[in-house]
Amino acid sequence: MYLRFTQRTNADGSVVRYVALAHNRRVDGKSKPDVLMNLGRIDRLDVGGLLGLAASIRKHFGDGLDNCGQADDAVEIGQHAGSAPIEVVDSRPVGAVWLLEGLWRHLAVASAIKKAADGRRFTTNMERVLFALVANRAIAPMSKLSAAEWASQDVIIPGLAAMDDDQAYRAMDLLVEADTQGEVQEAVFFAVAHLLNLEVDLLFFDTTSTYFERDEEESGEQAFRTYGKSKDHRDDLPQIVIGLAVTREGIPVRVWCWPGHSNDQSVLEQVKDDMRAWKLGRVITVVDRGFSSADNLAYLRRAGGHYIAGMRMRDGGALVEQALSRQGRYQQVRDNLRVKEVRLDGAGDVRFIICHNPDQEQRDKQHREQAITRIEAELERIRAQREREARRELSAKAREKAETAHVRAECALRDHPTLKRWIRQQKNGRLVIDRAKVKAEERLDGKYLLATSDPDISTEDAALGYKNLLEAERGFRDMKSELLLRPIFHRLEHRIRAHVLICWLALLLTRVAERGCGQRWPRINRELSRLSQVTLAGPAGTVIHTTPLRPAQRAVYQALSITPPARVSVFEPA
Structure with missing residues (x-):
């Protein structure tokens, strides 16, 4: 029910206002007001009597509470007769964190971390601290000290009232220890594959580098931060090399870290061995030109594996000359892509594909x-x-x-x-x-050469599969720009690895969110950050309300099958 105000204009031009007690009822699918009681003209109304009636209602039924002790969906804020006002004592955004929390649990990250922490004595829930660090990296990336303050005072982290930077570092150490053999990444991968029904017959692998804000590299055989060929064009700073494996849908399934002087040719064996341990069945590894040495390609074929690899064309050589000299017609794959398969002497069962992009x-x-x-x-x-x-x-x-x-x-x-x-x-x-x-x-304008050892994959699928290698590059780009992977200020190797793992988990959650609702993560984050939890305090107690869901916010939660925050989450009687 509500107060309904109307007005009438007299012949002399004066306006008279009336008030009535009304409620809405639905007639033929439309909501129409139904007047329950006319209270009369406002200038002749017994205001004191109405306030006394309101005070009597509050006395018997409390501040918006039903007989079960549950808060009503609407709490009136204002000054009432004989009572103190209800005050807003806190307000924090909750929408984006709530979405990431749902994905965090759906993807079994929480259970994997809890399993690693079993038997440990921590004063704080380390799984909650790690989630706070990952959520901060996805929503508003900052340093670990600032992230601890952010999680304690700026947002709502379910199950975590507060944290400090020491707890953040202990949680990072636990994450690295738990993922020594890739157990956390493996558990997360299979949970993601099951949840999203991912196709893992094609895995795309690429590397990048990231630098440190210091001038000197570490010394010794076990040095981690070293000088190398920087892909950020910062050869003047020490760096590490990061590898990323993604599916054709762009979901990052595993991440690696190597010393800064590692080159692309030397890391592929470890990648192949680590992925083989997951027993994925038939997998075709897609790699760029930097990994297409003869030894690497031979290693990718071990244990029945196959590859799609970009080949170096501008280095010349007999292989490129043979491929370009072969006659044949191109097959139109897309408006901007034509392909032609050629067979080369001495190549065995390896197939070569020339791709041409007119644009x-x-x-x-x-x-x-x-x-x-x-x-x-x-x-x-x-x-x-x-x-x-x-x-x-x-x-x-x-x-x-x-x-x-x-x-x-x-x-x-x-x-x-x-x-x-x-x-x-x-x-x-x-x-x-x-x-x-x-x-x-x-002769090479718009052309690139591919090689594949798979006898069954079509020429078109091989070419389009190689183009999807851009998903790995987009993952690196988002990690460096949106998630602020760089620059890294950590000194210890295990802390550096933990920082990269946190960025990978944030990238994983954001990619799953993007795939589920068809929007880019910055847009999702901006929209959901407008959903807030408001803490109200009054004579009857304290209640925490969530602002009403907007249609765009509701659509995101529905697309990802996540229940949105309750309108009333906490009520503490005085």
């Missing part, structure tokens, strides 16, 4: 022409300046200085990271455009 062909041609134009302009500038200096009457010292400047400009052009590939240095030291290299590159 990429135009981009490659445009980039090369822009580079050639830039080189020609720079060479012409150096030549013209050298001729002007030759016509001028200069001292020997001035001529030597001018020639040094010319040579320095040529050296800068020769060593340019993107232009040097098109330049050739003659015997007299002068630079010219390598026309043979330009002509050879024209």
Whole structure:
């Protein structure tokens, strides 16, 4: 029931307002007001009598409580006769954390952590602390000290009232110890595969690197933070190498960490052995050109395994020449992809597939022409300046200085990271455009070469499967940008591994959320963060309410089969 106000305009222009006690009833599918009692004109109303009636109702029935002691869905906030006001004493967002909590339990992460903590004596639930760290990484990534404050004061973490940074570090140590042999990742993987009915016949693997904010690397044979070829273009900082295996749906199923000087060719054996221990059955491993050495590909075929591998084309060699010289018609796979299978002499049962992207062909041609134009302009500038200096009457010292400047400009052009590939240095030291290299590159525009050992996979599926390797690259990109994997400030190796595992778990939860509701995680996070839990305190006690669900928020929970937070979660009588 509610108070319904109406008004009437008199002939003299004055307005008279009326009030009535009413409720809504549904007629022919529509809600219409039904007046229960007319209370009369507002200017003639017995306000004191109505307030006394309200006080009597509150005296007998309390502040919105039914006879079972449960809080009503609507609590009126205001000043009533003979009572103190109800105050808002706390308000925190709960929507995104609640979603991640549901996924955390569905994916068996909670049970895996609890199993590892059995028999340990902790003053705080370490599984809850780890969930808080993972949720923080997904929602608002920050340092471990700030994450502890965030979990204690800024959000609602179910089952965790507060935590500090020491507890965060102990939880990280427990996570690394529990996952020494990949037990946590294995339990999570099979839970995800069962929940989402994942296809794991194709697993995509790639590596990246991340750096540390310090200038010196560790020393010794067991050094972890070392200098190496940085994929973040920070060769000046120590780093580690991170490997990630994902399914064709983009779900990350396992993560690895290696010392910063590890190269792609040296880590694939461990990846193959670790995945074989999970006994997945028929699995085709998809790798990029950095892993396509003969030894790596042979190792991937052990125990009945197969691979789809990108091959290096710009290095030349007899293999590439044979593939490009084979005649045959391309098969249209998609608007921007054509494929052609070729058989090469001496390759055994390995199949080779040439893929051609017409759009990429135009981009490659445009980039090369822009580079050639830039080189020609720079060479012409150096030549013209050298001729002007030759016509001028200069001292020997001035001529030597001018020639040094010319040579320095040529050296800068020769060593340019993107232009040097098109330049050739003659015997007299002068630079010219390598026309043979330009002509050879024209044959490769928009093309890339694949090799597969699987005799059953179709040419189309092999090509499209290799394109899905971009999912691993997208995982690295999101870990570094949205989850703030880098830079890492930890010093101890096991803490570094724990940090990477936490980022992997956050990526896993966000990917499952994205796949379930068809939206990107930043959009989901932004929408659900508007759902809050409000703590109200009054004479009758304290009650915790959740703000009403919006349609978009309800749709996310329904898509992922997660029950949203209750409207009233806690009531503590005074």
